[in-house]
Amino acid sequence: MTSLHSPTLVAVAAILMFIMTLMLLAAWRMNPRIAGLKAWTLAFACGLPICLNLLLRDYAPEWLSVVFTQLSTFLLAWLNLAACRRYLNLRRLPHSAGLCTVAMLLLSGLYFTLVQPNQGLRFLTLSTVLGLLFLLSARTMARGGIAHYPARYLYALCCGSHGVFLLLRPWLFHIGNKGLFDSAQMLVVSHLVVIEAIVALVLLGFCVVMLANEQVTLALKQMADRDPLTGAYNRRAFMSMLEKATLYAHRLAFPVSVLLIDLDHFKRINDTWGHQRGDDALRHVVQVAQDCLREGDILGRMGGEEFAIMLPNATQQEAEHIAGRLRQAIEAQPLQYAGATLSLTTSIGVAGWLAPENPDGLLHRADEAMYQAKRQGRNCVVLAPQAV
Structure with missing residues (x-):
């Protein structure tokens, strides 16, 4: 059985990211008061340059491709975490933490590209940072009780699963006698990563729409059950x-x-x-x-x-x-x-x-x-x- 060629998978991912970005943009414009929707829209928009960079990486210097990929993927994960916190009206993330993290990520990427080339360590660093950010997003959203806020917990499940996969990703690419796959299976692993990213991001996009719908439903219920002057039940x-x-x-x-x-x-x-x-x-x-x-x-x-x-x-x-x-x-x-x-x-x-x-x-x-x-x-x- 032949598998899809990697550029084809990346092109499919780019199309889906574009569609999900448009869908979230429409949801945000129709519900501008729902906290977090703007940040989620920007996060999914960061997925488009990631896909384009993967398609054009053979035509650009390696160090530039590395910087572009790491910056885009970090912004996607960071904005996703920021959106979760805004949605729940939690204190905003300090800008200094984001700047320090992305600086560390870019410097390590350049070091393992130009000074001491090591794709494995570069890949491990990026996967660890992204995985932790998605796990933090999952932990942030999983609150309030699943019976009252099922969409939150579904989003947390998707974020958590994607975060765990990102942390395990370097070991899936560990080639040799100690690795999970040998060199003949390397192409299968790369397809697995792209397919997992497509599935995860599509699920997360639909979960964001569900979160927006949940927020609108709760607001309508609040209007129906509460006295507008005092906030007590009517x-x-x-x-x-x-x-x-x-x-x-x-x-x-x-x-x-x-x-x-x-x-x-x-x-x-x-x-x-x-x-x-x-x-x-x-x-x-x-x-x-x-x-x-x-x-x-x-x-x-x-x-x-x-x-x-x-x-x-x-x-x-x-x-x-x-x-x-x-x-x-x-x-x-x-x-x-x-x-x-x-x-x-x-x-x-x-x-x-x-x-x-x-x-x-x-x-x-x-x-x-x-x-x-x-x-x-x-x-x-x-x-x-x-x-x-």
Whole structure:
């Protein structure tokens, strides 16, 4: 069986890189706010000069071909890592680290080309640097939980596999009695490397598109489930989660409690300070509340200045303790604005779920307790009667 001639494989790779670059460019232009897409587009664009250099290397001095290849491949791997970090809103890579690495890579390449020619060491150095960069990209992307972000983990798998192959690549080219292949098989190995690069980069390109789609989907879900002013869940999303929690509570026999919170004298805040300060007060209450809550507690805005908090696996007595801590925190942390202090207080009603109560009934009892707190002078916590 005859195999494809190497220049043919490289030409195929160049065509695919051009198509993937155009695809990412279109995705970036349509979604310019998705962090990392620009860097990914530039990374794939670096693949084109790599392919062209391989096709034209017989027509250029060896040292120039080495410098061009090492610079292009390094930029591809470095920009890929930078794109991963930008996508996840992590701190940007220091430019000094990139400059030092590429300088070391180019100097070693020139040394093993002009001073002490050694293709094996030159190839080992390049493969090690690229392999480590792709493994770092894989480690960067693999976070957040595979159930919530499957595209991230698929991208990490592709990056990690490609990084491992790059680290093993020098040993695949080790010719002789100690090598994996003899000299007659050298052509097969080179084809393997080109084919692996084509497959890896095509998969990575499609994974980037999946990441962009995942980001758009999450943004749409955020818009559908979240209150745009405060970032808390909106009433529809909160009631949906409360319904699920009461179903699980009924089946698994664990407690669920609800806090209903009303910001005291909110109309007076709007009338005295203006609606902008009223919005700031609502955001401030949400921020303070989130600092007081446990992991897994759900905060929702029910409308106006009224908020609700679902406390899974919390009895009414435990919920009362959390409500008291929250009331004290809001009172102790007034809103600061332009040198002025705006004191805030809340009235909180607490209700524990009682089987077979539905979510509306649970929320209604918490609402009645909250209004009782307002009648008692505000800035206090009242428990709902433990009967349906």
